[in-house]
Structure formats: structure tokens, C-alpha cells
Amino acid sequence: MSLRRSSAILRHEMRVMFTDPSTAIFVIIMPLLMVALMKQLFANTLAQEGLTGTNGSEFAVPGMAVSFAAFSVGYAGFSFFRDHGWGTWDRLRASPATSVDLIVGKVLPTVAVTVVQLGVLFALGGPLFGLTITGSVVGLVLLIVVLALALSAFGMLVTALARTMNQLNAIGSVGGMAMAMMGGSFVPVSAMPGWAQTLAPALPTYWAMRGFRTLILENGTVADVLVPVLMLVGFGALFTAVAAARFRFEDTKVYWG
Amino acid sequence: MDVPAVPAHSEAVLHVSGLRKSYGGLEALRGVDLDVGAGEVVALLGPNGAGKTTLISIVCGLRRADAGTVEVDGLDALARTAQVRGRIGLAAQDTGVYPVVSVRHNLTLFGQLAGLERRALRTRIEEVAQALDITDLLDRLAGSLSGGQKRRVHTAIALLHRPRLLLLDEATTGADVETRARILDLVRRTAAEGSAVLYSTHYLAEVESLGSRVVILDRGRVIADGDARELVAAHAVPVVELSFAGDVPPALWDGRIGEDGRRIRIPTRDPAATLAELLPQIAGQQLTSVEILHPSLEAVYLALTGRRYDEADSEPTRENVSGVAAT
Ligand SMILES: Nc1ncnc2c1ncn2[C@@H]1O[C@H](COP(=O)(O)OP(=O)(O)O)[C@@H](O)[C@H]1O
Ligand SMILES: [Mg+2]
Numbered sequence: 001m002s003l004r005r006s007s008a009i010l011r012h013e014m015r016v017m018f019t020d021p022s023t024a025i026f027v028i029i030m031p032l033l034m035v036a037l038m039k040q041l042f043a044n045t046l047a048q049e050g051l052t053g054t055n056g057s058e059f060a061v062p063g064m065a066v067s068f069a070a071f072s073v074g075y076a077g078f079s080f081f082r083d084h085g086w087g088t089w090d091r092l093r094a095s096p097a098t099s100v101d102l103i104v105g106k107v108l109p110t111v112a113v114t115v116v117q118l119g120v121l122f123a124l125g126g127p128l129f130g131l132t133i134t135g136s137v138v139g140l141v142l143l144i145v146v147l148a149l150a151l152s153a154f155g156m157l158v159t160a161l162a163r164t165m166n167q168l169n170a171i172g173s174v175g176g177m178a179m180a181m182m183g184g185s186f187v188p189v190s191a192m193p194g195w196a197q198t199l200a201p202a203l204p205t206y207w208a209m210r211g212f213r214t215l216i217l218e219n220g221t222v223a224d225v226l227v228p229v230l231m232l233v234g235f236g237a238l239f240t241a242v243a244a245a246r247f248r249f250e251d252t253k254v255y256w257g
Numbered sequence: 258m259d260v261p262a263v264p265a266h267s268e269a270v271l272h273v274s275g276l277r278k279s280y281g282g283l284e285a286l287r288g289v290d291l292d293v294g295a296g297e298v299v300a301l302l303g304p305n306g307a308g309k310t311t312l313i314s315i316v317c318g319l320r321r322a323d324a325g326t327v328e329v330d331g332l333d334a335l336a337r338t339a340q341v342r343g344r345i346g347l348a349a350q351d352t353g354v355y356p357v358v359s360v361r362h363n364l365t366l367f368g369q370l371a372g373l374e375r376r377a378l379r380t381r382i383e384e385v386a387q388a389l390d391i392t393d394l395l396d397r398l399a400g401s402l403s404g405g406q407k408r409r410v411h412t413a414i415a416l417l418h419r420p421r422l423l424l425l426d427e428a429t430t431g432a433d434v435e436t437r438a439r440i441l442d443l444v445r446r447t448a449a450e451g452s453a454v455l456y457s458t459h460y461l462a463e464v465e466s467l468g469s470r471v472v473i474l475d476r477g478r479v480i481a482d483g484d485a486r487e488l489v490a491a492h493a494v495p496v497v498e499l500s501f502a503g504d505v506p507p508a509l510w511d512g513r514i515g516e517d518g519r520r521i522r523i524p525t526r527d528p529a530a531t532l533a534e535l536l537p538q539i540a541g542q543q544l545t546s547v548e549i550l551h552p553s554l555e556a557v558y559l560a561l562t563g564r565r566y567d568e569a570d571s572e573p574t575r576e577n578v579s580g581v582a583a584t
Contacts, residue, residue, distance in 0.1 A: 008369035012355075012362070019357040087353030091414070094317045095370040096343045250320065 001100040009097065009105025013079055017109055027072050027117045031064035035121075035129055038064070045188050051217060057129035059188055062212035065121040066205050067180035069114050069151055074172020076110040076155025081165045085255025099249050107152050114148035135215030139222040139229075143215070146232040147208040153239035154179070154204070160246040164254040179205045204235040269328075270295050270422050270453035271316065276325030278311050285311040287477040289325070293422070293453040298444055300464040300485070301457040302554065303474035304567060309457040310350050312474070313426050316455075317347045329422055343372060346420030350427045350457075352411045356400025360391060360410050363399050364417060371418035378417075385413040388443055390435075405436040412440055416447065423447055423454045429463065441467060461554045461566060473558060480561045485554060493556030495549055497523045497531050502543035509538055522550075 017024075035057065042063070043056030051058075083089040092102055122140065125131030133140060158175055162168035180186045182196060183205025189197055200206040211228030214220035269292040278286040285308045293299045301309050314320040316327050318338035327334040334341040354363050361382065368378040386392045389409040394402060399410060412428055425444065429437040444467070448454050458464060464471050464485060471488065473481040481488055499509070500520045509521055525531040528549045550556055558566040 004372075005370055008366060012358070012366045015358055015362065016355065086355060087349070087351045088355055089353075090314075090319050090349055090351075091347070091353040091367065092370070094319055094342060094345070094347045094349075095367060096339065096372060097370045098339060 001098060001104065005097045005101040006104040006108075009092075009102060010108050013106055013109045014112075016079070016082070017113070023072055023075050024113060024117070027068045027113070028120055031068040031121055032124065032128070034064040034068075035060040035125075039129060042188065045191055049190055054217070055130050057125055057131040058213075058216050061121060061125035061129060061131050062209060062216065063185045063188070065118050066147070066183075066185040066208050066212075069117060069147070070179040070183075070185065070205055071173070071176040073151050073155045073176040073179070074158055074168050075113070076107055076152050077159030077162065077168045077172065079106045079109075080159050081168060081253050081255050084253040085165075089253070093249060102249075103156070107156060110155060111145075111148045111152045114151055115144055118144045118148065131216070133216050135218065135220035135224070136222050139211070139220060139225045140215050142222065142229055143208060143211045143225055143232070146229050146236065147204070150204045150208075150232045150236040150239065151179075153236045153243065157239045157243040157246070160243045160248075162253070163251070165256070179203055182206075183209065185209050204232055207231040207235075268294050270330055271455060272326075272328040273312070273316065274326045276312065276315065276327065277323045278308075278315060278320070279323055285477050286315075286322075286325075289474070289477070289479055291455075291472055291479065291482070293455050295421075295453055296448050296451050298448045298454045298456060298467060298469040300467055300469050300471045301455055301474060302459070302461065302464050302471050303457075304459055306476075307459075307474040308477045309459075309474055310426055313347070313349075313424050313455070313457060316422075317345050317424060318342065343418070344421040346415035346418065346423045348412045348415040348423075348425045348428055350430070352404075352407050354399040354407055354410050354414070356398065358399065359396050360386075360399050360402070361395045363410060364395075364414060367414045368417045373418060381417055381419075385416045388416070388446070389413045389439055403433075404431060405433040408432050408436055409439060412443070416443070419450070419452070421452055423452050424457075425454065426457045427459065428456065429458065429460070437463075461558075464554060471554065473554070473561070475558070475562055481557060488557050489552050489554060492560040493552035494524050494526050495528045495551055496556060496559075497525055497528050497535075498546075498548040498550055499523075499535070499539065499544060500546045500548075502545050506538060506542055509535070 039056035039060045041056070042059040043054060046054040046056060046059060080089070083092060122133070154175065155172070158168060158171045162171055182199055183203035184192065184200050185205045185208070189200050189206070192200070207228040211225040214224050214228070218224070271291070271293040273289055273291040276286050276289040277284070289308070289312060291299070301312070303309050311320065315322045316329070316334060318334065318341070322335060329341045329344055332341050364382045364385070365378065368381065373381060382395070383392070386395055389412060391406065391409050391413060394406055394410070399407060402410065408428070412425065415423060415425070425440070428440050432440065441463070444454050444456055456467070468485060470483065471481070471485045472479055498520065499505070502519070504518050505521045523531055532547070555566045558564070
């Protein structure tokens with residue numbers, strides 16, 4: 001891997017990304033709206049769990065942030081499909097950039113977008129919705145970063161499996177929905193049926209939500225969120241390994257149709 | 258035996274030997290041998306479907322060969338792709354530029370990937386932009402350019418790192434006159450600077466105006482390799498072609514080549530004399546056209562394949578590729 005080459009691709013991808021900010025808007029504005037709408041609902045759920053002194057934002061802010069990050073998981077793949085549509089994919093492959101340079105340069109911007117998205121929502125959570133984070137800020141940042149890595153790795157897996165842009169959207173949406181719904185970020189685990197509660201830990205979003213809860217409601221330290229952090233690292237590694245095994249650089253991806 | 262064996266391709270920048278590639282049952286390359294030397298332009302001529310793009314894609318590692326070898330500067334290009342890529346500049350058949358960023362950003366990205374340093378890259382961008390007359394377009398979004406302008410940007414990207422081997426695949430297809438002239442001029446200049454240039458095209462006239470060595474690829478095989486003028490002189494004399502509304506008059510056959518029942522071709526060193534001689538025999542016949550085909554690469558192609566070169570030629574069918582006669 002060459003740092004120069006992957007950072008050239010990274011800067012280029014950022015530039016391309018900023019020409020179309022709609023996704024960034026989707027993952028920030030929409031969750032803010034959802035938090036505003038659903039905060040009260042979650043306040044009741046938390047109260048039922050016996051947590052007093054809460055206003056609902058303790059679940060709503062991380063929940064909507066994680067859910068929308070999960071919904072947009074297919075975004076990691078856009079940059080690959082775009083290149084096929086623009087005829088630049090073969091150009092990149094024929095350049096001295098290695099496949100690792102390409103992947104790193106293309107995936108890191110989506111990791112960055114997710115980190116920024118989660119960061120902005122947590123930062124706005126206080127002034128807008130009265131969210132107080134009593135636990136470790138370092139732990140929060142750590143959790144955000146590993147979650148972004150795990151979700152981007154899942155995005156790469158989806159990209160490796162999809163041959164057309166439609167498939168990317170379909171698999172990305174189903175996968176993202178499943179992550180958000182089943183992992184307990186859209187609906188709290190405590191409000192889910194028993195079988196779903198059993199399944200939830202199989203999803204990275206579950207561990208992210210558990211970590212955020214520890215930090216927000218339980219004065220969590222970095223050590224307290226170590227298990228969720230390691231679980232997310234594990235998911236990231238697993239997704240990356242499967243994606244790497246399935247990804248074929250010479251495969252044609254279909255942007256249109 | 259005692260003479261040390263110096264490989265014939267020792268000075269070749271590109272050396273291709275016995276290259277084969279099939280797509281399923283379709284044999285796109287059937288044992289291709291080809292050399293391009295430093296400072297040399299080789300026009301790779303062939304109708305659509307001949308295998309030009311397949312050959313070029315294999316050379317730059319975009320597709321895998323089934324058999325054969327490719328060396329670039331003496332390096333095994335099929336095994337050491339990473340090392341070889343830095344020496345190759347490719348302008349693929351399909352235009353590939355990022356429409357949403359400026360021309361300059363397009364050039365910058367690929368220059369950086371090719372390993373150019375900041376300052377060297379900036380100067381080099383100015384140079385290639387000038388060579389292709391896109392200096393005024395550098396700060397425009399690539400997506401806002403006309404097809405010909407995009408094609409020039411596409412070609413400029415391939416030149417940034419002064420590649421040892423420049424591969425241009427149908428660089429002028431669909432390009433305007435100005436773009437075509439610019440690109441042909443650039444091909445000559447790049448070779449003059451010492452690079453090897455492999456220039457694929459399906460336009461006969463372009464090869465003739467390039468006046469370079471030509472390799473004719475037909476249905477996955479090299480059918481001719483040599484200086485364009487020499488090939489013409491060796492393979493072709495003028496041909497008088499007569500077409501009739503009905504059958505060719507039997508008197509005309511006389512052992513001559515006919516393509517079908519309604520057309521006859523008569524190779525002759527003196528078309529006027531031949532026509533004069535034929536006049537009495539065609540009087541009263543329903544003649545639809547008389548054509549003199551001057552010796553050209555087209556005639557070379559005809560002499561070698563027995564088929565007329567059609568620039569809009571459709572791709573070979575599976576039948577004639579596998580050798581089973583189509584009806
Ligand atoms: N990816 C592919 N899959 C199947 N057949 C292909 C593919 N690419 C090219 N071919 C076939 O291989 C033959 C050679 O194609 P190509 O190399 O593109 O020729 P050219 O560039 O001379 O037009 C054609 O018959 C074409 O249809
Ligand atoms: Mg082609």
C-alpha cells in the first residue's frame with residue numbers, strides 16, 4: 001500500500017462527495033427530525049425501564065444517529081459504481097495504484113462521513129434535545145470510530161456482492177434496515193419481542209447502542225465500553241474478510257439499469 | 258549454435274508472443290505476436306471485433322490472458338503488473354474522466370497516482386494541456402465538455418507520466434476533425450520522444466495518414482505486419498470492380514475472381530487498359546457500377562482475407578469464429 005496514492009484517491013473522493021451533499025444531509029437532518037418526533041415516545045419506554053430523570057433523548061439521539069448511519073450503509077459502494085459508470089474504474093486499475101490503495105482511498109471518506117454524522121448528532125443532542133453525556137468522551141469517540149469502521153466494512157461487503165446499482169441499493173437498504181431494526185437502534189431492545197431480543201446481539205448496531213447507553217446513562221468509562229468496542233472491531237474484521245474474499249476487481253459493475 | 262542467442266525483441270518496449278484469450282466459446286485472440294520498439298508507432302488495425310481492445314487490456318493487466326507472454330521493457334507484464342503499470346499510459350476505448358470535477362483535478366489525480374511530485378505534476382499538466390489544446394478548459398468541469406474535448410482530456414491523462422509505452426485504443430473514434438488531427442500529431446511526437454506507441458484503430462485512412470508500421474488484426478490473428486506502404490506494394494494491385502443488376506456475363510468470368518454472381522473483380526496494373534478491353538463484353542449489360550479500387554490497405558486486407566474491409570463491420574459470429582461455415 002502506498003500512502004501517497006491512497007491519500008490522492010481519498011482527497012479526490014472527498015471532492016467528488018462534496019459535489020453532492022444530499023447523503024450527508026439525509027444522515028444528519030433526517031435523524032434530527034426523527035429525534036424531535038420520537039423523543040417523547042422513548043421517554044415513556046425509558047421510564048418503563050425504571051430510568052428516572054430521563055427525557056427520551058438518551059435513546060433517541062444515539063438510536064436515530066445509528067439507524068440513519070445504518071440506512072445509508074450502501075453509500076460506501078456508490079463510489080465504486082460511479083467509477084464504473086464514468087469509465088474511470090479501468091483507468092484506476094490500470095494506474096500504479098494497488099487494490100488496497102483503491103479500497104482505502106474510497107472507503108475512508110465514507111468512514112469519515114459516518115464519524116462526522118454521529119459526532120454532529122451527539123454534539124447537537126445537548127443544545128437541541130437536552131441530552132447529557134455523563135460518561136467518558138474518549139469512550140464516545142472510540143465507539144463512534146469503530147462503529148463507522150464496522151458499518152463501512154459492511155458497506156464494502158454489500159458492494160462486493162452487488163453487481164448493479166439497483167442491487168447495491170436493495171441489499172444496502174435491506175441490510176441497513178435489518179441492522180437498525182433488529183439491532184435495537186430504531187426500537188429499543190427492551191420493547192422488542194423475545195425472539196428479537198435473542199437475535200439482537202448478532203448485529204453490530206446492538207453493541208454500538210449498548211456502548212452508547214453505558215456512556216450516557218451509566219457514567220461509563222473507556223474500560224466499561226471495551227466489550228462493545230471490541231465486538232465492533234470484530235464485526236468490522238469479519239465483514240472486511242468476507243468482502244475481500246468476494247470482491248473481484250475485474251468484475252464489471254453496472255451503474256445504470 | 259555457438260552464436261549467443263540474442264532475442265529478436267531485445268530492444269522492444271512491448272513484446273507480445275502467442276497471446277490467446279477466449280470469452281466462453283469465443284476466441285478473441287488466437288495466438289498474437291507483436292513487438293513495438295522504442296520510438297516506434299505501430300498502428301493496430303482491425304475491424305470491430307478483431308480483438309484490439311482485448312489485446313490492449315491484457316497488456317495493461319485489465320484482463321487475463323489464457324496463454325502467451327507479454328513483456329514491457331523486458332519485464333513480465335502478466336506477472337509483475339504493479340511494476341509495469343507505471344511504465345504504461347493507457348487511453349482506453351471508452352472515455353473515462355470524472356465529470357463532476359474540473360479537468361485539472363482529473364489530471365492531478367492520475368498524475369499523483371502515477372507518482373508525479375507536486376511541482377513536476379503542475380508543469381506536466383501545462384505541457385500535456387498545451388499538446389492537446391485543452392489549456393483553456395483546465396478549470397472547467399469535465400462533464401461540461403463536448404465529446405471531442407473529453408476525448409482529448411482522456412488522452413492527456415495517459416501522457417502525464419511520459420509512459421514508456423503508450424496504448425491508445427481507438428483514440429479518435431467519434432472525434433471531430435480538430436481532435437483527430439491533434440491526437441495523430443501527438444502520437445508522432447510521443448514516439449519522437451522515445452516512447453513506444455501502440456495505436457489501435459479501425460479507420461484505414463488514419464493508418465495511411467499515420468504512415469507508420471501497421472499490424473492488421475483480423476478475427477484474433479495477426480494477418481499482416483509491416484510498413485504500410487510496403488504492405489500495399491507487396492499485396493495489392495489496382496482492382497477494377499464491375500457490378501451488374503443480374504448475373505455477371507459468362508464471357509467475363511474467364512478464370513477471374515468474382516465475389517458473388519453479380520460482381521466481378523479484376524486485378525490489373527493498368528485499370529484504363531483493362532476497362533477498354535472489357536468494353537465490348539459489357540455492352541448491352543445492366544451494369545450498376547464500375548469502380549477502380551486503388552491499392553491501399555483496404556486492398557491488402559481484401560487480398561489477405563478475401564473479404565472487403567468494412568469499417569462498420571459487425572462482429573464475427575460464433576459460427577465463423579469456430580470455423581463452422583455459416584449458411
Ligand atoms: N467481456 C467480453 N465478454 C465476451 N465477449 C467479449 C468481451 N469483450 C470482447 N468480447 C468479444 O471478443 C471479440 C473481440 O472484441 P474486442 O477485443 O473488443 O475487439 P475490437 O476492440 O477489435 O473491436 C469480439 O467478438 C467481442 O464481442
Ligand atoms: Mg475495441
